[in-house]
Amino acid sequence: MIARTAFGKRRAPQTSARILVMFTSRRSRNILEATFTTLALIYHLAVYNLRKDHRNAVIGLLVTILQSSIFIIGFMAMYLIFGVKKSPLRGDFILYIMSGVFVFMINSRTAGAVSSAGSSLDTMVKHAPMNTAVTISGAMLSSLYQQTVSILVILWAYHTLVTPITIERPVAAYGMVLLSWLCGGAVGLIFLSIRSWSAQTGKIVTTLYQRMNMIFSGKMFVANAMPAMLLPMFTWNPLFHIIDQTRGFVFINYTPHNTNLSYPIYVTLAVFMIGLMAEFVTRRSVSVSWSAGR
Template identity: 45%
Template structure:
């Protein structure tokens, strides 16, 4: 009688191991798909992130916004905004491209859910590596700084990634029905995050009349909370991580239901319109 449960557990364990193996290989493919060499692909991603950090550092300085920054390390102020902004947008791009008409789905073991997981993990892996390298270089070569609450900053980083995954699933589920329109909306959203993410200013400094233009954005909440964790001199009063987490969970549920519907109705010829 005990052989049946053991057999069921063995099949479950083997199925889980096979799934994780496939996720690993699809994640590796996502990381290196832009370049033939994995190391070269990672270096290019780190370089791109570094260039964006430098761009925003110069832009904030040029626009005279250093006066509204938190009292403390200015480079840390820039990094907490730019890293979460990049992580959020990269997660959207990585997840939204793995729809039902993805060529990888022609391979039998690969599923849409697996493509979502591998895309999300690949973007997270690259961004974690970029954060570690750029933070080390900035701390050594630009100016030394200390993070007040590193664990909470890391939590905000992962929530920014998680909310990006959730929004990416929404775009992925809608892409088969209107690929061009969804692509445009996705680009508009990511461009809008240049301003509405709040990475160039503090939520506490915004007047009540303009705050509503930013509080809809989960990234705005995570960046502001990350700065509250990074700086001992700043306490966020107008944002909360709960909003970003709950909104992300709701979007994932809606997105997965829409994806299931689109997967049932999509045809292979739909991919020709993209």
């Protein structure tokens, strides 16, 4: 039906045009526009992940800070129970605990976030331009933001309210935090592929990885002071190398001798390649009918 304007002129119908626009997929005209579209999707998905558990994003950050603080207090109490009242290194005792807890937390949280980021079977991934790369990147970005804010707030509070602290090479120390973050994302990518084939198995493997790192990450030990017979139990874990190298950058009087920086970098790159190949194969083979009998 043709509508008329206030001046009596005829106006063409717009219903069919609106329907056509509604069901037309948006396409990027060039690489730059596609890049900005993807970055915008990653940003909005990261914000969604931050507000997913709590409507107020500030409360979500406070919960993350509280969890990290509880870890630090728990390990401090454990050391006091064992009779250890000073740092095994020449430096602040609490800073020694923080250097292990922070690196461990970002690795574990990122692996868990990526493993549950959403597989190729999720409904949201079916809608372009959303894809698994965007969901994985959004999960990693939100985890990095939460843990970075948590680290800064806790360090600032301890430096201001308790005692002044000095980090010898803060930029290099934060670089180790980023390396731990990338390592956790690479491991989580493999767990994400496993969840697409068997959701229960993926959850079990993710939990097992997080629990094993509670011990084998070496955050409670100093690598230079460990007996030679115990080192092979820990040196296979790239997180053990990252934590020990972090303490080398945090404390001026500590130089790691039993760990190196190249091993976790190579392992992270290799695990990333394996995870990307596993995700590619899973995306091509995945079927909704897999979950029909579960």
